[in-house]
Amino acid sequence: MKIHPIILAIFSVAVAVQGHADPLRVVSTTTDLAALTEAVGGDLVDVQAIARGTQDPHFVDARPSFMRRMRGADLLVYNGLELEIGWLPLLVDGSRNRQLQAGESGALNASTGLPILEIPTMELDRSHGDIHPEGNPHYTLSPLQGRQIAGTIATRLQHLRPDDAAQIDRQCEQFVARLDSQISQWEQLAEPWRGMKVIAHHKQWEYLADWLGLEIVAYIEEKPGIPPTPRHVRDLVRLIETQEISLILRSTFVDARPAQRLAERTMARVVELPAAVGAADGSNDYISLFHVILRRLETSMPTTEGG
Ligand SMILES: [Zn+2]
Numbered sequence: 001m002k003i004h005p006i007i008l009a010i011f012s013v014a015v016a017v018q019g020h021a022d023p024l025r026v027v028s029t030t031t032d033l034a035a036l037t038e039a040v041g042g043d044l045v046d047v048q049a050i051a052r053g054t055q056d057p058h059f060v061d062a063r064p065s066f067m068r069r070m071r072g073a074d075l076l077v078y079n080g081l082e083l084e085i086g087w088l089p090l091l092v093d094g095s096r097n098r099q100l101q102a103g104e105s106g107a108l109n110a111s112t113g114l115p116i117l118e119i120p121t122m123e124l125d126r127s128h129g130d131i132h133p134e135g136n137p138h139y140t141l142s143p144l145q146g147r148q149i150a151g152t153i154a155t156r157l158q159h160l161r162p163d164d165a166a167q168i169d170r171q172c173e174q175f176v177a178r179l180d181s182q183i184s185q186w187e188q189l190a191e192p193w194r195g196m197k198v199i200a201h202h203k204q205w206e207y208l209a210d211w212l213g214l215e216i217v218a219y220i221e222e223k224p225g226i227p228p229t230p231r232h233v234r235d236l237v238r239l240i241e242t243q244e245i246s247l248i249l250r251s252t253f254v255d256a257r258p259a260q261r262l263a264e265r266t267m268a269r270v271v272e273l274p275a276a277v278g279a280a281d282g283s284n285d286y287i288s289l290f291h292v293i294l295r296r297l298e299t300s301m302p303t304t305e306g307g
Pocket of ligand 1 (some may be wrong): 131133137138202203204210224
């Protein structure tokens, strides 16, 4: 039997349209995880982040609009390590989407399998104010971790969309190759900073410091989430002077004033670093986030002239 060419054409279009399933609806808790999911998933995913890049991810309002968004989601990608403990359980419950419950295939804890820094040796109690009870949750701030998270996300997307496994593999490989070539350039740029002592506001830059060889000797927050007392500030001033510390790392979302006051009383200068994708101009995806971080560090480095 001969099929009329027009019918064949209509049939092919129908197959092409049907063969391309709707993108997976993904909700991520942070913009970093959204960016990594997009990098790996490409047009196979439609990703929305809950927290904005400029927002402190420890403290997010559990709004009904987020629950509605999660109700129709195929996948929730979250940070874990209790970063979202104050709000995500409320959203998951409110979404009434059983697929997003921990342990289901629609819930991905992105910290799975990652090396985690500062895991407490004894049990901490949040009532003492520490908001990092399972170790430092800001692990996306090293591209070495991002590289591994991309693989974790790819595996889960492939599980949910086995027909697209080859495309997901390809996209993940391309992203990791781009990231790797950047990583070596960034490492070259940062080579002279190795061993440099800095102060940070929140315990947020440990993964970055670990990667680049910076040494964070003290924090403006006495404990993660706890603002400094005047006594602690005096101690920091003394420390900056005796150890000749020239840089204070401050995340975009924290109160700018304590770091500024420290800088005014010492020779140290403050560098504001975007703490997530979208937190500063030009940091619109995972790789450009590190471009901005490294550029800001570079322009804030003390000049060596005059010894
Ligand atoms: Zn934190």
